[in-house]
């Protein structure tokens with residue numbers, strides 16, 4: 400069981416009420432004064448403090464004692480709110496192990512109420528730059544990272560919702576809330592770890608076919624396509640993942656992004672499998688009306 404899953408088990412309904420109230424009050428406070436929170440929840444500060452103490456020990460909230468006693472939502476607290484939403488919505492029953500710590504996301508294994516395995520992706524925008532600037536961190540940056548993570552989740556979900564019904568090979572979207580999305584779980588390996596492919600040319604053009612379909616039928620360009628964002632299934636079929644940064648075809652720099660996607664992918668196939676790709680021809684094909 401993952402840390403998040405075991406932590407979730409420790410939370411009671413009242414704890415979620417506290418986390419929800421904190422989320423609302425964050426619009427006004429960096430660290431929410433205990434008396435403000437108590438008033439909002441119509442509970443005595445004494446009872447509230449017992450709960451906050453537990454939430455603090457479990458890592459859901461942060462505490463500050465300077466000037467006044469205040470509490471702030473931490474990452475686990477926000478994750479818990481999204482997970483609770485999914486559970487209430489009836490799309491999630493359990494959270495399992497962490498599948499991957501990506502560049503700007505954590506992905507967990509999960510189970511739907513009807514027993515389907517799903518993937519839960521928590522967006523963590525700014526994490527890669529977070530470590531270097533930790534000491535300079537201010538509340539404003541942290542919340543803006545959180546807000547950007549929410550936008551990233553929304554954008555990625557929108558792309559999947561558009562592309563999946565068209566038959567573009569992407570994971571099936573199931574739900575989205577706050578900074579998280581739920582999608583079908585993919586069994587396979589990211590392309591960058593694969594050293595042996597029976598037919599690399601076929602796989603390359605299969606990816607390109609899907610890039611073309613997204614471009615032609617949905618006017619969507621991935622804009623971060625590389626060997627890290629393609630999953631190869633055991634039967635060598637592919638799925639293109641990680642869409643939060645997609646851009647529309649009518650974006651002023653859309654050709655630049657499309658070209659970069661194709662170049663990234665071609666370079667990888669040339670380097671790893673010795674494939675000879677005429678990038679201009681591929682680009683022309685993607686853009687040609689057929």
Ligand SMILES: Nc1ncnc2c1ncn2[C@@H]1O[C@H](COP(=O)(O)OP(=O)(O)O)[C@@H](O)[C@H]1O
Pocket residue numbers: 498499500501502503504505506518520570582583584585586589627628640641642
């Ligand atoms: N639907 C999914 N099913 C299984 N694993 C997934 C799924 N989506 C993502 N992953 C795993 O999580 C990793 C990171 O996901 P990704 O969407 O690329 O986010 P990022 O690169 O921004 O962290 C992927 O490389 C893959 O290993």
Ligand SMILES: [Mg+2]
Pocket residue numbers: 501502627628641
């Ligand atoms: Mg990725």
